[in-house]
Amino acid sequence: MTMRSVERIHAGRSVRRLGSFHAAAEDLHLAQPSISARVKELESALNVQLFVRQGPRIRLTAEGHALIELADRTLGSASELVERFRTRDPLRGLLRLGMNESFALVSATDLIERIERHYPALRTSIFVGDTGAVSQMLAGEQLDVAIVSEAHVPGHVKQEVIGKNRFGWFAHAGFPVTREALSPSDLGSLHLLISPPTARLHETVLKWFTDARVTPERVSLR
DNA sequence: GTTGCACCGGTAATGTTAAC
DNA sequence: GTTAACATTACCGGTGCAAC
Numbered sequence: 001m002t003m004r005s006v007e008r009i010h011a012g013r014s015v016r017r018l019g020s021f022h023a024a025a026e027d028l029h030l031a032q033p034s035i036s037a038r039v040k041e042l043e044s045a046l047n048v049q050l051f052v053r054q055g056p057r058i059r060l061t062a063e064g065h066a067l068i069e070l071a072d073r074t075l076g077s078a079s080e081l082v083e084r085f086r087t088r089d090p091l092r093g094l095l096r097l098g099m100n101e102s103f104a105l106v107s108a109t110d111l112i113e114r115i116e117r118h119y120p121a122l123r124t125s126i127f128v129g130d131t132g133a134v135s136q137m138l139a140g141e142q143l144d145v146a147i148v149s150e151a152h153v154p155g156h157v158k159q160e161v162i163g164k165n166r167f168g169w170f171a172h173a174g175f176p177v178t179r180e181a182l183s184p185s186d187l188g189s190l191h192l193l194i195s196p197p198t199a200r201l202h203e204t205v206l207k208w209f210t211d212a213r214v215t216p217e218r219v220s221l222r
Numbered sequence: 223g224t225t226g227c228a229c230c231g232g233t234a235a236t237g238t239t240a241a242c
Numbered sequence: 243g244t245t246a247a248c249a250t251t252a253c254c255g256g257t258g259c260a261a262c
Contacts, residue, residue, distance in 0.1 A: 020246095020247065020248085021247075021248060021249095022246085022247055022248080030232080030233090031232070031233050031234080032247080032248070032249095033232085033233075033234090033248090033249080033250080033251095034231075034232060034233080035248095036248065036249065036250090037231080037232090037249095038231095040249090053239095053248065053249085054239085054240070057239095057240070057241085057247080057248090058247090058248075223262105224261105224262085225260105225261085225262080226259105226260095226261085226262105227258105227259090227260090227261105228257105228258090228259090228260105229256105229257085229258085229259105230255105230256090230257085230258105231254105231255095231256090231257105232253100232254080232255080232256095233252105233253085233254080233255105234251105234252090234253085234254105235250100235251085235252085235253105236249100236250085236251080236252100237248105237249080237250075237251095238247100238248085238249075238250095239246100239247090239248085239249100240245100240246090240247095241244100241245085241246085242243105242244085242245080242246105
């Protein structure tokens with residue numbers, strides 16, 4: 001992309017933001033014909049009409065809206081990149097954070113509050129899902145940090161243990177518990193409600209039954 | 223190093239058009 | 243009719259490049 005192309009896109013963004021070529025010209029410290037020419041060059045180069053001219057009134061077309069939205073995101077990312085490397089501070093910009101549902105239920109609010117307090121220049125986007133889905137996104141570089149249980153992650157991802165997650169069974173209050181620890185054979189005949197197959201917990205629970213040579217009679221996914 | 227030319231991008235002036 | 247805003251045109255200055 002040439003500098004001239006970037007200038008054309010800046011002109012288009014400014015016209016969209018301020019609502020007129022005249023205002024955009026003032027904003028960019030240029031004369032109105034320069035803005036008019038830049039927008040026209042941009043339209044010609046892309047072979048699309050970005051603005052509908054109705055005499056002295058202009059209206060953004062759907063294609064214009066789409067292009068400038070994309071330009072905003074792209075140039076915004078470019079500015080963020082420049083700022084990040086200029087300041088040598090990695091803790092700014094957007095942090096894509098993923099977490100499994102159990103962690104999200106218990107600690108998400110506290111974690112986000114701490115991040116915002118300690119790193120005010122950092123914006124966070126949160127994805128909550130089961131461990132399988134979150135790990136997959138992390139491996140695919142769709143997330144920067146993920147909090148999961150029993151993660152199987154590729155080599156480029158650094159792992160750090162932050163705590164232990166204890167599993168437990170939950171049952172109706174009237175369920176007859178005859179001893180402290182239940183075995184797979186105690187539960188195999190019941191209707192079990194467990195996590196979906198993408199969750200690590202699903203695999204863990206089924207392995208618990210398989211190791212004891214018990215096949216659960218009825219399993220539903222939540 | 224200097225000169226002349228072409229090209230590009232800018233501005234000022236003017237025309238055009240729609241809203242009031 | 244007036245006003246405001248975009249389009250068009252003419253002209254100017256800076257820059258790159260080839261020729262000398």
